[in-house]
Structure formats: structure tokens, C-alpha cells
Amino acid sequence: MSTRTATAATVTSGxxxxxxxxxxxxxGAIERRRTRAALLFLSxxxxxxxxxVFWPILSALITSFTNDRYLDTVDWVGLANYRRLLDDERFxxxxxxxxxxxxxxxxxxxxxxxxxALLLNQRLPARGLLRAAIFLPWVVSLGxxxxxxxxxxDPQIGMLTSWLSSLGISIGxxxxxxxxxxxxxxxxxxxxxxxFFMVMYLAGLQQIxxxxxxxxxxxxxxxxxxxxxxxxxxxxxxxxxxxIIAAIFAFQAFDQIYVMTGGGPFFQTETxxxxxxxxxxxxxxLGYATAISxxxxxxxxxxxxxxxxxxSKRAVEY
Amino acid sequence: xxxxxxxxTRPRRRVxxxxxxxxxxxxxxxxxxxxxxxxxLTASVRTQGDLTGNPSTIIPSGITFQNYVDIWRxxxxxRQFLNTTVFxxxxxxxxxxxxxxxxxxxxxxxxxxxxxVFVALIATLLVPIQVTFVPVYNLLVDLGWINTMQGLIxxxxxxxFGIFFLRQFFLALPRDLEDAARxxxxxxxxxxxxxMFPLAGPALVTIFIFxxxxxxxxxxxxxxxMPDQDTTTLPAGLAMFRGQYVxxxxxxxxxxxxxxxxxxxxxxxxxxxxxxxIATTGIK
Numbered sequence: 001m002s003t004r005t006a007t008a009a010t011v012t013s014g015x016x017x018x019x020x021x022x023x024x025x026x027x028g029a030i031e032r033r034r035t036r037a038a039l040l041f042l043s044x045x046x047x048x049x050x051x052x053v054f055w056p057i058l059s060a061l062i063t064s065f066t067n068d069r070y071l072d073t074v075d076w077v078g079l080a081n082y083r084r085l086l087d088d089e090r091f092x093x094x095x096x097x098x099x100x101x102x103x104x105x106x107x108x109x110x111x112x113x114x115x116x117a118l119l120l121n122q123r124l125p126a127r128g129l130l131r132a133a134i135f136l137p138w139v140v141s142l143g144x145x146x147x148x149x150x151x152x153x154d155p156q157i158g159m160l161t162s163w164l165s166s167l168g169i170s171i172g173x174x175x176x177x178x179x180x181x182x183x184x185x186x187x188x189x190x191x192x193x194x195x196f197f198m199v200m201y202l203a204g205l206q207q208i209x210x211x212x213x214x215x216x217x218x219x220x221x222x223x224x225x226x227x228x229x230x231x232x233x234x235x236x237x238x239x240x241x242x243x244i245i246a247a248i249f250a251f252q253a254f255d256q257i258y259v260m261t262g263g264g265p266f267f268q269t270e271t272x273x274x275x276x277x278x279x280x281x282x283x284x285x286l287g288y289a290t291a292i293s294x295x296x297x298x299x300x301x302x303x304x305x306x307x308x309x310x311x312s313k314r315a316v317e318y
Numbered sequence: 319x320x321x322x323x324x325x326x327t328r329p330r331r332r333v334x335x336x337x338x339x340x341x342x343x344x345x346x347x348x349x350x351x352x353x354x355x356x357x358x359l360t361a362s363v364r365t366q367g368d369l370t371g372n373p374s375t376i377i378p379s380g381i382t383f384q385n386y387v388d389i390w391r392x393x394x395x396x397r398q399f400l401n402t403t404v405f406x407x408x409x410x411x412x413x414x415x416x417x418x419x420x421x422x423x424x425x426x427x428x429x430x431x432x433x434x435v436f437v438a439l440i441a442t443l444l445v446p447i448q449v450t451f452v453p454v455y456n457l458l459v460d461l462g463w464i465n466t467m468q469g470l471i472x473x474x475x476x477x478x479f480g481i482f483f484l485r486q487f488f489l490a491l492p493r494d495l496e497d498a499a500r501x502x503x504x505x506x507x508x509x510x511x512x513x514m515f516p517l518a519g520p521a522l523v524t525i526f527i528f529x530x531x532x533x534x535x536x537x538x539x540x541x542x543x544m545p546d547q548d549t550t551t552l553p554a555g556l557a558m559f560r561g562q563y564v565x566x567x568x569x570x571x572x573x574x575x576x577x578x579x580x581x582x583x584x585x586x587x588x589x590x591x592x593x594x595x596i597a598t599t600g601i602k
Binding site: 031033034035037038039041042044045047048049051052053054055056057059060063075102114116119120122123124126127130132133134135136137138139140141142143144145146147149151152154156157159161162163166178179194195197199200203206207211235240243244245248251255276279290292297301304305308 | 333336337340341343344345347348350351352353355357358361364370371374375376416417419420423424427428429430432434437438439441442443445448449450451453455464472473474476479481482483486487489490498506507510520521524531533535553554556557567568570571574577578581582585586
């Protein structure tokens with residue numbers, strides 16, 4: 001029992017203290033048993049991930065230092081692929097597009113998801129139906145729904161195009177218009193993910209003990225105050241999860257861009273993942289493609305660690 | 319049962335004041351969410367002439383089921399449907415067990431290199447599938463797993479996303495029950511199977527839906543592992559079909575509608591359990 005308490009204390013208060021370490025040595029046998037159990041619990045998952053994820057990622061790192069082009073001869077080229085990135089304008093455009101896409105879609109979809117989850121977490125008629133409807137875009141293949149969206153905003157035969165033009169709004173050349181293409185693929189990205197993040201938030205909201213909200217209500221706290229001081233802090237774990245996932249989804253956006261614009265017009269919607277796909281699959285330039293992949297990996301990893309540090313300071317236990 | 323989750327203590331009139339506005343916003347959001355899907359559904363019963371002739375309406379001028387007949391004739395729809403079902407269901411069931419075991423270990427145990435293991439896991443979440451495309455393909459060729467169901471299923475039965483999500487859930491669960499069982503002398507696996515696994519019900523359902531839908535809809539993975547049109551999954555089959563008949567919207571949308579219906583049914587079924595399981599998690 002005391003081991004459990006000590007463990008709990010360490011988890012919440014950071015590095016272990018000397019007193020506790022002494023106590024732990026006495027409990028060495030129990031610790032060893034628990035370590036063995038933990039490794040057994042982890043082994044199936046990490047066997048699969050090791051063979052089909054970890055190893056391929058490292059293998060891709062090795063490829064990034066070569067000039068692999070699906071040919072018989074592969075030469076070690078050192079940092080040449082990475083040096084080539086610095087002068088590659090197409091790479092910098094893709095990096096900028098990825099940043100813009102992420103900075104817009106991630107915060108907007110998380111905020112919308114939280115808002116909708118809060119609205120849905122009250123007594124309402126047709127609550128289940130509304131929740132299902134808003135979640136539905138996530139259930140559909142993005143490749144297929146992107147075809148539907150492209151058809152809806154087609155400049156000639158699109159249903160939305162004709163609705164908008166009767167309101168006096170023109171979308172010009174549709175997805176071939178640089179000023180329409182990026183907002184359109186961002187919109188479809190948000191459209192797809194909001195329902196998913198909303199369900200995550202609903203699960204988080206349902207975990208908040210009812211008595212805490214009731215206590216705040218009895219104290220006469222307003223809705224805004226109840227949200228700021230009860231709901232929001234207790235959602236910290238969920239928010240950390242949702243924000244990280246939203247950023248990752250945004251950084252890996254591919255399906256709807258591939259279907260709707262193919263990265264065009266003039267590379268205006270080409271993200272890093274689109275560029276990697278094009279370089280590997282269309283140009284057969286595996287060395288360069290894996291080098292871009294690794295730049296993407298390093299950027300996303302850094303951002304996520306910053307986010308986790310930021311949120312872990314705010315996490316509240318109850 | 320479900321009433322536990324609702325704020326029943328509020329006076330009724332205060333609820334209905336905000337409810338109208340809430341309902342309005344939620345209905346608008348639902349309409350936007352459903353618009354392209356509704357279009358897809360009606361487009362599947364319209365003729366090509368109707369689609370291009372009357373673009374401003376979602377309502378068909380006449381209903382034809384010829385598109386549904388055509389799609390069965392144009393691709394091996396039945397076989398692809400069966401493969402998609404076996405693939406997505408197997409992955410969803412197995413991954414819930416494997417992911418939750420790993421997540422439980424990461425959330426509740428201390429062991430050497432735990433932080434390293436966790437960071438490595440997060441790192442795999444961040445890596446786009448395109449990065450691993452070439453090495454994984456070469457590996458599957460070496461194993462002789464291309465165009466096999468095990469090639470499609472096995473690499474997918476553990477996923478970093480599920481482990482990460484379930485870990486967050488286990489972190490938020492109270493330790494009381496687990497400690498009580500440990501005092502009673504229960505083994506670690508028993509604690510996981512009898513207490514933690516049932517307690518994680520709603521989160522497990524979420525991950526089950528996630529993996530079912532994700533794999534059912536996946537395009538790149540089946541295209542890579544099952545490149546043969548006769549044995550591939552539905553989305554890949556439809557994509558290949560789209561490549562062959564670019565302008566034929568009707569049959570494409572009929573196929574898309576049929577691919578979509580099982581996911582909608584699964585979601586509706588799971589939704590109810592989702593809400594019911596709220597009551598069972600209620601230890602405070």
C-alpha cells in the first residue's frame with residue numbers, strides 16, 4: 001500500500017526524493033514483479049510497432065543519406081539531400097503551406113469541437129441525433145467526401161457554387177483559383193475532424209465528477225465561471241490530447257488535398273506530406289523524399305514536446 | 319441509466335432558455351456536416367444527365383437504381399466488401415486488447431525507460447505513413463505477405479494513437495479499486511482483466527470505433543498491401559474504379575454509399591453503448 005502511495009506522489013510531484021528511494025529499495029521484490037508485469041503488458045504492442053513502425057522509420061533515416069532511386073546501385077551521399085533542401089524553393093513553399101494549414105485548422109477545429117461538446121453536454125431534444133450527425137463526417141472516407149465537396153464547389157455544375165452566386169458571392173475559378181484552393185482544403189479538413197474532437201471532449205466532460213459541477217452551481221457560480229474554474233481545468237488531460245492530435249492530423253493532411261487540388265494551383269496547397277508523396281511515388285527520388293520526411297518528423301516531434309510541457313504544467317488531478 | 323450523465327438538478331425553465339440557441343447552433347453544424355453526404359446519397363440514384371443538367375438542387379428529378387446494379391457489375395463488389403469487413407473488424411477487436419494492455423502499463427507502472435518508451439510511442443504518432451511506405455512494403459514482400467489478409471491485418475493490430483488515448487484515460491481513473499484488489503491479493507493480469515478493462519469501457523469503445531472506421535476507410539494501406547482489384551478492400555476498389563471511369567459519378571457514389579452504410583450502422587449501435595457505459599464508470 002505504501003509503495004502505491006509513494007508511486008502516486010512521484011507521478012504528481014516529479015523527481016523522487018531520497019526518503020522515498022530508501023523505502024523503495026526495501027520493496028525491491030514487489031517493484032521487480034511490477035516491472036515484469038509492465039513489460040509483459042507492453043510486449044505484444046511493441047513487438048508489432050517495433051517490426052512495422054520503429055524499424056521502418058530508422059530504415060527511412062538510412063535511406064535519406066543515400067541517392068536511392070529504385071535502381072540497382074545505391075550510393076551513400078552523406079548530407080547532400082539535406083543540403084539540397086536549403087535551396088529548394090518548392091520545399092520552402094510546402095513548409096509554409098503546412099504551417100499555415102496547421103495554424104488555421106488545428107485551433108479552429110479544437111475550439112469548434114469544445115464549443116459543440118459543451119452545447120451537447122446538456123439536456124436537449126434529439127441530442128444523440130445531433131451528436132451522431134456532427135460526428136458522421138469522420139466516419140466517411142475522406143477521399144470520397146472530398147470528391148463530393150469538389151463536386152459541390154465546381155465552378156460550372158457545383159450546387160454550392162450556384163447557391164452562393166444567387167447570394168451574389170462568386171468563388172471564381174473554384175479549386176483552380178489560388179485564393180479559393182487553400183481555404184477550401186482547410187475547410188474540408190476542419191469539417192472532417194471537428195466531430196471526432198467533439199466526441200473526445202464529450203468523453204472528457206462525462207468524466208468530470210457531477211458533484212463538482214453541482215457544488216459550483218450551489219455556490220452560485222455563473223456559467224462562464226463554472227467553465228473557467230471547474231470544467232476547463234478538469235479537461236486539461238483531454239485538451240492536451242486533442243491539441244496534439246489536431247496538430248498531428250494537420251501536419252499529415254493528405255487525402256482531401258490529393259483529391260481536390262493535387263497540391264495545385266502552382267503548388268499553393270502542396271503540403272510537406274504531398275511533397276514527400278510526389279517525390280517518392282512520382283519522381284522515384286527515395287533519398288530526397290525520406291530526407292524531407294525526416295525534417296517533418298523532427299519539426300512535429302519538437303512541437304509536440306513543447307505542447308506536452310506546456311500542458312503538463314496545467315494538468316489538474318481530482 | 320443514461321439520466322446519470324444529464325444535469326438533472328437544474329431547474330427546467332433555465333435549461334429551455336439556453337436550449338433554443340444551443341439547438342439552433344447544433345442544427346446548423348449538423349446541416350453542414352451532412353450536406354456533402356446527403357448530396358452523395360442522392361447523386362447515387364440520379365442519372366448522369368440529371369446531375370450535370372440540374373446542378374443547383376440536391377433533389378433527384380427521377381430515381382434510378384441502375385447505378386447500384388452497375389457498380390456490382392463493374393467491380394468485384396461482394397468480395398471487396400467481405401475483405402473490408404474481415405480486415406476492419408479483426409483489427410478493431412485485437413487492437414483494443416493489445417492497446418489497452420500497453421496503455422495500462424504506461425499509465426500505472428513504473429519501470430526502467432518508461433519515459434523513453436512513451437516518447438518513442440509519441441514519435442511514431444508523428445511520423446506520416448508515407449515515411450514508412452517504402453521500408454514496410456519491402457518487408458512485406460520479403461515475408462511473402464503482399465496480397466494476403468495477414469499482411470493487411472497484422473501490422474495494424476497495435477497503434478500508437480490507441481495506446482496514447484487509453485493511457486490518458488487510465489491516468490484519469492481513480493486508483494481506489496485497483497489498490498483494493500491488490501490488497502486482496504489479485505495478480506496484475508487479473509487486476510487488468512477484471513477491473514481496468516471493464517472500467518475503461520467508454521474509452522475502449524471510442525478506440526474500437528476509431529480503428530474500425532480508420533481501417534474501413536483507409537486507402538493508402540490496402541492499395542499498397544492488396545494491389546489486386548479482385549482481393550482488395552472497398553475504398554481501394556472504388557479508387558481503382560474511379561481511375562478507370564473518371565466521369566462516371568453515379569456508380570461511384572452508389573459504391574460510396576454502400577461502403578458508408580455499415581460504418582453508419584456500427585456507429586449508431588456503438589453510440590447507445592457509449593451512453594449506457596457512462597453510468598457504469600461512475601465511481602467518484
